[in-house]
Amino acid sequence: MSRDVVILGAGMHPWGKWGRNFVEYGVHAARAALKDAGVSWQDIQFVAGGATMRNGYPGYVAGATFSQALGWQGNEIMTCYAACATGSQALAAARAKIQAGQCEVALVVGADTTPKGFLAPQKGERPDDPDWVRFRLGITNPTYFSLYAQRRKDVYGATDEDFAAIKVKNAEHGFSNEFARYQKKFTIEEVLASPMVASPLRLFEICATSDGGAAVVVASKEYADRLGSQRQVKIGGISTVSPKFASADVEMPDIATDSAAASNAYSFRASIAQKAYEEAGVGPEDVSLAEVYDLSSAMELDWYEYIGLCAQGDAEKLLRDGDTRIGGRVPVNASGGLACFGEAVPAQALAQVCELTMQLRGEAGDRQVSDAKVGVTGNQGLFGHGSSVVLLR
Amino acid sequence: MFSIVIEAFQYSSDFLSTFGGCMSSTEASSGANPALPVIEGWFTMDEADTHLIGSRCKRCGTYFFPGNVTFCRNPCCESDEFDAVPLSREGTIWSYTDAQYKPPEPYVAADPFEPYAIAAVELAKERMIILGQLAKGITVDDVTTGMQVELQLQTLFTKDGQDYVSWVWQPKI
Numbered sequence: 001m002s003r004d005v006v007i008l009g010a011g012m013h014p015w016g017k018w019g020r021n022f023v024e025y026g027v028h029a030a031r032a033a034l035k036d037a038g039v040s041w042q043d044i045q046f047v048a049g050g051a052t053m054r055n056g057y058p059g060y061v062a063g064a065t066f067s068q069a070l071g072w073q074g075n076e077i078m079t080c081y082a083a084c085a086t087g088s089q090a091l092a093a094a095r096a097k098i099q100a101g102q103c104e105v106a107l108v109v110g111a112d113t114t115p116k117g118f119l120a121p122q123k124g125e126r127p128d129d130p131d132w133v134r135f136r137l138g139i140t141n142p143t144y145f146s147l148y149a150q151r152r153k154d155v156y157g158a159t160d161e162d163f164a165a166i167k168v169k170n171a172e173h174g175f176s177n178e179f180a181r182y183q184k185k186f187t188i189e190e191v192l193a194s195p196m197v198a199s200p201l202r203l204f205e206i207c208a209t210s211d212g213g214a215a216v217v218v219a220s221k222e223y224a225d226r227l228g229s230q231r232q233v234k235i236g237g238i239s240t241v242s243p244k245f246a247s248a249d250v251e252m253p254d255i256a257t258d259s260a261a262a263s264n265a266y267s268f269r270a271s272i273a274q275k276a277y278e279e280a281g282v283g284p285e286d287v288s289l290a291e292v293y294d295l296s297s298a299m300e301l302d303w304y305e306y307i308g309l310c311a312q313g314d315a316e317k318l319l320r321d322g323d324t325r326i327g328g329r330v331p332v333n334a335s336g337g338l339a340c341f342g343e344a345v346p347a348q349a350l351a352q353v354c355e356l357t358m359q360l361r362g363e364a365g366d367r368q369v370s371d372a373k374v375g376v377t378g379n380q381g382l383f384g385h386g387s388s389v390v391l392l393r
Numbered sequence: 394m395f396s397i398v399i400e401a402f403q404y405s406s407d408f409l410s411t412f413g414g415c416m417s418s419t420e421a422s423s424g425a426n427p428a429l430p431v432i433e434g435w436f437t438m439d440e441a442d443t444h445l446i447g448s449r450c451k452r453c454g455t456y457f458f459p460g461n462v463t464f465c466r467n468p469c470c471e472s473d474e475f476d477a478v479p480l481s482r483e484g485t486i487w488s489y490t491d492a493q494y495k496p497p498e499p500y501v502a503a504d505p506f507e508p509y510a511i512a513a514v515e516l517a518k519e520r521m522i523i524l525g526q527l528a529k530g531i532t533v534d535d536v537t538t539g540m541q542v543e544l545q546l547q548t549l550f551t552k553d554g555q556d557y558v559s560w561v562w563q564p565k566i
């Protein structure tokens with residue numbers, strides 16, 4: 001039996017388009033997490049930093065960057081970049097270090113600064129680069145989101161109103177979340193009146209890129225008990241699995257899926273949460289609330305199925321029945337989700353963990369999910385990265 | 394590096410202005426030179442019988458597109474020998490969408506920008522899905538999931554008097 005690892009503290013810098021250095025967001029979040037944990041920075045033995053590839057050298061060595069900014073004190077460091085799974089992989093590294101008995105208390109930090117407006121792909125003719133090729137052919141990010149949205153319409157009877165209802169729900173959830181970038185309510189009509197970007201998805205249904213920072217302090221259960229912490233949240237499981245060949249998901253930036261001519265076809269996204277559930281010894285039926293990656297409004301419906309909240313094709317019913325609203329059977333994106341945050345990649349998976357931590361402690365204020373005992377996160381990004389974390393009260 | 398592109402492409406509220414900006418305009422075709430493929434080696438240039446060109450593992454039979462594979466990616470197979478093969482030129486629409494705003498470079502857009510539709514098409518024999526634009530004039534209202542389509546060549550853009558062609562999916566009548 002490996003040691004239990006708990007979250008002692010969580011902290012965030014509000015999401016936005018602040019245009020400041022990512023280190024500022026990371027340190028703000030780290031100090032908030034340390035204060036929340038009641039742990040001194042000088043007691044931290046290991047720092048796992050979520051890298052941000054667009055912020056120069058300090059971004060590539062985020063573990064060191066955050067440690068230096070907090071004041072070098074001789075702790076061990078590591079840096080992690082894994083697209084949308086960055087925060088979960090950094091958390092998994094800290095957990096492993098604690099489970100192995102190599103440290104008792106660790107700090108995990110992710111932060112990002114995103115450029116304003118639109119970043120073009122790298123210049124030049126690069127036909128060997130799948131990302132260059134797909135842009136050359138006119139296949140953008142919303143293309144991938146919308147292919148899945150349209151398929152839900154044709155196969156499962158999803159409607160434009162369903163997609164808009166996700167945005168409306170999440171906007172309502174995040175309305176009073178001090179960490180959310182957008183604290184604004186929408187009506188179905190307003191969402192449907194926003195410009196069509198890639199049919200059937202509209203502007204208000206596609207997530208933005210944001211600045212933000214999130215951090216957690218994790219420790220062995222023994223350490224937390226010695227500290228007298230009454231607000232521990234147990235890390236039940238973490239999954240950072242890769243896809244399995246033949247991956248049947250239509251996936252950025254690829255032009256084609258794997259061929260299943262000689263293999264079984266697998267859905268990567270549907271496999272991600274499974275390992276986290278198994279580690280935690282719980283199943284989807286035990287989940288009190290979930291934080292999932294609504295890169296588009298429609299994608300949240302896919303996630304209901306990927307994390308097992310309902311059978312494939314039943315997500316629309318779950319939504320329409322109000323099950324995934326706060327007050328419903330299993331609220332999803334009580335934080336407001338990416339609809340209210342936008343995406344700050346190396347911080348986003350940690351932001352999901354921060355939200356679940358607040359919820360499981362009963363400290364989520366206006367958006368508190370009643371009697372929250374089991375929380376699950378789900379996210380997925382480029383190049384075979386995805387993650388899921390299960391937290392237990 | 395890829396992530397930068399991807400993340401930046403998830404629009405924010407400044408999406409409209411950033412996408413309304415000008416990019417290199419497309420000049421009228423002179424038609425003087427023979428058309429070139431938009432990507433070399435991905436498809437045949439035979440207009441009557443266009444095929445995407447993939448690779449097929451000599452040992453396990455797995456297909457790859459694009460075909461630039463050195464080692465078989467089937468984890469049960471250790472082969473490094475492949476045949477270049479034409480892929481099925483007919484398939485079934487798995488899903489579809491369109492682009493209502495001009496994509497960034499390296500896409501070369503007509504000026505004014507013309508929205509276009511895109512399909513993800515399932516090939517039965519290869520058991521894989523391949524993306525591509527739908528033929529000019531086809532909109533999302535003309536297609537549905539499960540519809541049969543076939544491959545065609547079409548001029549994607551013209552630059553400095555040179556036509557560049559790509560594969561597109563055309564609904565079968």
Ligand SMILES: [Zn+2]
Binds near residue numbers: 453465472
């Ligand atoms: Zn093979």
